[in-house]
Amino acid sequence: MSVTGETPQMSWRDWLLTDTPASRRHARAASFYKGWLRFRTNSLAMVGLGILVLLLLIAAFAPWLAPHDPIAQDLGKRLLPLGTPGHLLGTDSLGRDILSRLIFGARVTLYIVVLVALVAPIVGLLMGTIAGYAGGWTDTVLMRITDIFLAFPRLVLALAFVAALGAGIENAVLAISLTAWPPYARIARAETLTIRNSDYISAVRLQGARPMRIITRHIWPLCISSLIVRVTLDMAGIILAAAGLGFLGLGAQPPMPEWGAMISDGRRFILDHWWVATMPGLAIFVVSLGFNLLGDGLRDVLDPKAEK
Amino acid sequence: MNAFTRYMSTAAIGLALALPGAATYAKTPANMLVIAQRIDDMITLDPAESYELSSGDLTRNVYDKLVAFDPADLKAGYKPSLATKWDVSKDGKTITFTIRKDVKFHSGNAVTPEAVAWSLQRAVILNKTPSFILTQFGFTKDNVKDMIKVVGDDQVSITTDKQYATSFVLNCLTATVASIVDEKLLMSHDKDGDMGNAWLKTNDAGSGPYKLVTWKPNDSYVLQAADGYWGKAPAMKRVVVRHVQESSTQRLMLEKGDIDIARNLNPEDVAGIKDDKGLKVHTELKGTLMYLSFGQQNETLAKPGVTEALKYLVDYKGMVNSFLKGQWQIHQSFLPATFLGAIDDNPYHLDEAKAKKMLADAGVKDVTLHIGVRDQQDRLEIAQSLQNTFGKAGITVKLDVGTGKQVLTKYRARSLDMYLGTWGPDYPDPQTNAGTYAWNPTNTMEAKLTGSLAWRNSWDAGKFNKMVDEAVVEPDRAKRAKMYEDMQREWMKVAPFAILFQKIEQDGVAKDVQHFNVGGAITAASYYQVTK
């Protein structure tokens, strides 16, 4: 704020586009802004971003947006068709308003996405960078563990985990994270190997920094961008996996309006009341598409290889 | 078989000509019955061990028993089958069966009185899950060879430890576990003294109207009419039962003419085929009951009056008129309709005000209870409806959803507050349900009477124990029926069980299929009387 106030001749834009940043923060802001400019030209990616912002808003304002209580039942008004006054997207088998359930379901979806996005990449990052930096036996052991988890049939692992801990959304998230981390570990290790012997890491080491500090302060930041791309692209898969667990009855528990469980509920009526399963299917599709479009765009911006 | 193959090839050529453009589909062949059904519960085909619903269908068509039900006239009760007649001794403890002559097993071996006696002895000696149906008459591994034995040339006698109603004994002999198996064949597959059990799990040693061709678990089983069956030869030469999980898929296949019978249609799909001219809906009342039980180890639920209050918090009508429509009917006593001694008293209905008052009187408010329920759609919907109506009276219900095995593990360990589930009678006699809902002589954790539902809910059945024990030995049919009627009326008020519904099976059937029957409340489905 004060910057613009003191130098009125320099606009925000100029400040951000400068080639001579005045501070580290300035440099970061500038590079971020340039990335954003490049990202903005990708219209599909912008669509993706738009979808996700919308999802965020819907989730945040769910109680005000939803016309009905998402779990209020009315057995007299079940399976109402699309466009029924008061129930725009109809009602489900227990007479609950589908639109309201979809709106509240956005919260569930976000909850899953955020949790998995926090757990899996961090575990992967930790395993990968430690293995890559330490090398030797540590590397061999950690990578062997990664391989074991990678070789596991993914659904079996997730199912087994959920079966062991009991069905429920938190356990579903944990189970999905458990199956999702190994690829991140692989990526992080590969990045670490290329960075490990670079001059600047040697310089830091010579200054007496301890390994943990080198890993967290100097290696992690460099791995982050490729991980972000990968996570965004994986998000759709994660939402679908959560929905799949919900479909098998092992994800979110009733009456929670989780989209996958809603499809599972509605699939019995697919022939005569197709909207009951189709509406949540569309919701999942749109949000997954949003993540994929965004991830694809981010890759163009963040992945140096694709830049050429 | 040759004619059959030829027929197939002709049909196939027609099909090949139609492909690879748009495929056309022929109706199923006239002498073949094709059924879509969920058969993933089948784990063994040995009648001495088999206990699952869909294996019951298979064994009913592959094995004969001493006495059996006629699918064309189930109401008549058991009729002669491999036994042509029987006599009861004066003391009522011994029944002597005359065995039908010139009957052969599918292997070609003769059905002899020795094989008959051996089959029943085998079920007792193997001591698998359903063996209690026989051992409740006092047979043990050690005495069974004396209690069940060959008499004269063509007779087998069965002696029980005390006098029971003859109808009770004979009803038990209609159960799968009393199927007659091929002694010679099984002894040739004996492994470590298992009397052929390991082999028979996946094979056939019967003398029934059909023989087993293949069983592919979770996929299909195929039956073929047995040559030289002693009864009427089945019109359907081949029966194929294919595992199809989804109701909508079963309906699509039925509408396309790929199958003749769809056995697991949900109410919506049944409604969907009602107007289809080529199809009809086959409806039969089954013996399965849906119930909600209240574990008495839970302090709240053990308070007097609480369980009865909760019975007023179930929207019985709302459920049977909506998502259960046509497939479950309201039924609140423990003997299914059509059983001896069944009553149709249904005193409970949704009454929020009354329930609230009763709960207040009992001093219960703001409690949280868990319902164990398996992840099946209709049960989940019932559970959610309960969650809704209980909530209105200030009782927070959490659903504890899991696979059948998971929930059952907890239930049998007495660790559930409430359990929503089904119970099917094991044999068509009132004792089967009375013995589990109203009988629990030792209510300690150590007793582990896991077969008794009363035990699983930590309920000391008190005076009902004696009532059950007395009713089962009463020889007079009318008196016996009256005993069960009185017992149930009293039981309903105090027992920690809310019996909710009785099952109605609705099958989608192609119009040309006649005489199909799923065995009502007393037995399993039979295919041999079906015509097209």
Next chain:
Amino acid sequence: MTSVPDTKGPGRQTPALVAFLKKMAFSLGSILVTMLGLLFVTFVIGRVMPLDPVLAVIGEQASKATYDATYHAMGLDKPILVQFLYYLNDVIHGNFGVSTLTSHPVIDDIRRVFPATLELATLGTIIGIVVGVPLGVLAAVKRGSWIDQLARVVALVGYSMPIFWLGLVGLLVFYGILGWVGGPGRVSVFYDGMVPNVTGMILIDASLAGDWDVFWDAMSHIILPASILGYYSLAYISRMTRSFMLEQLSAEYITTARVKGMSERAVIWRHAFGNIGVQLITVIALSYANLLEGSVLTEIIFSWPGIGQYITNALLSADMNAVMGGTIVVGLVFVLLNVFSDLLYRFLDPRAS
């Protein structure tokens, strides 16, 4: 590779061979370690699950005596490590035990369900390759054009669609309404068991028997689920192909080739595409391995008796012999495909060696 200088005589090849054998031994060792770890983790999961494996055998209404006898017979009263060692010993002797859920030996079950999955996954992958690779190449060559955008949308839609929903809708439209394809299951009921079971893959068995009726019938049943799986694999394959091609097309040697006046077709297909072969194989192998895990949801919807459903059912009923057997097979396939693509990589890519 073709022009090995004469100076590199046999004397220099021997250490190379030794190195190769060493590498092979190392890969073999790591496969074994991975498989052992896999087994152990599965075993532990199976034992800590709050599911009673005894119930899977004896059913709901069993008495306590039956329960205890079965518990003992299954060896559940021994320590877990002992149980694992017993199991391992059996596996080494080729005995995977008997499935409690099907009463069949697990090995027989797998022989039945794995070919079903193999058949479906193979056809799905073929569809994925045949459509996905050209689409990816085209998208890269015409980067930024409408074709590129279309390819992007096609792929991203594929990534984003819930498969069970797509399956249900596909079945409804193509089987229910249009009648273009066969219904659920692997063949029509009256063709079941008509051809001798050789490989367990009906398409191949029917071809071997020369029974084309069965072949076409099976084809009409497999085509829809295979297309749906194929769509997923094409989404992945086309995106990766595009990105590999872009990398190549911006390389200097391509510019050189163009400057030399080589035809655009030759530049794209012979040079650029020729160079991404190795990477592409890795991607395809990965996608194939994913399909071979068995797509439980697709299998349920299409009543496809494959390994995904088999393992899932087993898992949910605590049928641990079946779960372990299935996991071994799937894990082994995954590891072998990995090793295979790795070897191919070393073999084909001069830079890697």
